[in-house]
Amino acid sequence: xxxxxxIVTLKNGVLDPQGKAIEHALGGLGFDGVGxxxxxxxxxxxxxxxxxxxxxxxxxxxxxKLLANTVIENYAVEIA
Amino acid sequence: MKSAVVLLPGLNxxxxxxxxxxxxxxxxxxxxxxxxxxxxxxxxxxxPGGFSxxxxxxxxxxxxxxxxLRAVAEKAAQGVMVxxxxxxxxxxxxxxxxxxxxxxxxxxxxxxxxxxxxVANANxxxxxxxxxxxxxxxxxxxxxxxxxxxxxxxxxxxxxxxVVFRYAEGTNPNGSxxxxxxxxxxxxxxxxxxxxxxxxxxAAHGGTDGRALFESALGIAA
Numbered sequence: 001x002x003x004x005x006x007i008v009t010l011k012n013g014v015l016d017p018q019g020k021a022i023e024h025a026l027g028g029l030g031f032d033g034v035g036x037x038x039x040x041x042x043x044x045x046x047x048x049x050x051x052x053x054x055x056x057x058x059x060x061x062x063x064x065k066l067l068a069n070t071v072i073e074n075y076a077v078e079i080a
Numbered sequence: 081m082k083s084a085v086v087l088l089p090g091l092n093x094x095x096x097x098x099x100x101x102x103x104x105x106x107x108x109x110x111x112x113x114x115x116x117x118x119x120x121x122x123x124x125x126x127x128p129g130g131f132s133x134x135x136x137x138x139x140x141x142x143x144x145x146x147x148x149l150r151a152v153a154e155k156a157a158q159g160v161m162v163x164x165x166x167x168x169x170x171x172x173x174x175x176x177x178x179x180x181x182x183x184x185x186x187x188x189x190x191x192x193x194x195x196x197x198x199v200a201n202a203n204x205x206x207x208x209x210x211x212x213x214x215x216x217x218x219x220x221x222x223x224x225x226x227x228x229x230x231x232x233x234x235x236x237x238x239x240x241x242x243v244v245f246r247y248a249e250g251t252n253p254n255g256s257x258x259x260x261x262x263x264x265x266x267x268x269x270x271x272x273x274x275x276x277x278x279x280x281x282x283a284a285h286g287g288t289d290g291r292a293l294f295e296s297a298l299g300i301a302a
Contacts, residue, residue, distance in 0.1 A: 014183070014228065015186065017186045017188050018188065066137070066141065066145060069138055069141070069174070069181055071179075071180060071228070071229070071230070072181045072183065072228060
C-alpha cells in the first residue's frame with residue numbers, strides 16, 4: 001500500500017482573507033514578528049497498490065481533476 | 081420555451097427557482113437529479129443556489145463532478161442556455177463552464193442583504209430586457225462570492241463584454257474583482273451570477289427587478 005500526502009496552497013497573488021485573519025489572531029496572542037500567513041489544505045490518500053510511478057500519475061490527475069482548483073491553487077504530492 | 085432545474089443534495093433555493101420559472105414561463109420546469117445522465121429537450125437549464133454537498137472541499141466542487149453536470153456541459157456545448165445562481169454559479173465555475181473562481185468573501189462573513197447591480201452588458205440573451213447601464217436591486221446571500229480571475233482572463237472578460245452584472249453604488253458585498261457579480265461564457269449562452277434574481281419577481285417580494293432576466297432568457301418580450 002502507498003500512503004501519499006497532497007498539499008494544496010493558494011497561488012501567490014491570490015488574496016487569502018482567512019490567512020490574514022489567522023495572522024492577525026497570532027499577533028493578538030502575543031506572537032511578535034509573525035509575517036504573512038497563508039492557509040492551505042492537506043489530504044492523506046491511501047492507495048491499494050505499491051506501484052510508485054502509477055501512484056504519482058494518479059495523484060497528479062486527482063489534483064488536476066478535483067483536489068485543487070488550479071485557477072487559484074498550487075499542489076504538491078509527497079509519496080511515503 | 082421550456083426550462084429545467086438541476087436538483088442536487090444540499091441545494092435550498094430550488095423551490096424559489098421552480099416557483100419563479102413556473103410563474104414567468106407559465107409551465108413548471110422539468111427537474112434533473114444529480115445522477116441523471118441526460119437532460120430533456122429544453123431551452124433553458126437553471127442550477128439554483130444552496131450548499132450542494134455541504135460545500136465540502138470547495139463550494140460547488142463535488143456537484144461539478146456529478147453526472148448531471150456532465151449532461152449540462154453537453155447541452156451547453158449544443159448552445160442551450162444555462163443559468164447558475166449563487167451555488168449554481170460556483171458549480172459552473174468548478175465545472176469549467178465559466179472561467180475564474182469564487183473565493184471566500186473578504187469580510188470572512190456570510191452576507192445576506194440587498195445590493196445594487198449595474199447591467200454592464202444588456203446585449204446578451206439573459207439581459208436584453210434590461211436597459212444598458214440600468215441599476216437594479218437584487219438580494220445576495222453567500223459566504224463565497226468573491227470572484228477572482230487572473231489578469232489575462234479578466235482582460236478577456238472585460239474586452240468581450242462578458243461581465244454582465246457589476247455591484248453598483250459601493251454595494252460590493254464580497255470583495256469581488258472589478259465589482260463582478262455575474263459573467264457569461266465566450267459563446268454567451270452560459271450565465272453565472274451570485275445575486276438571486278428569482279427572489280425579486282413579484283410585488284410580494286417587494287420588487288420585480290429580477291423578472292426581466294428570466295423573461296429575456298425565456299424569450300418573453302419586455
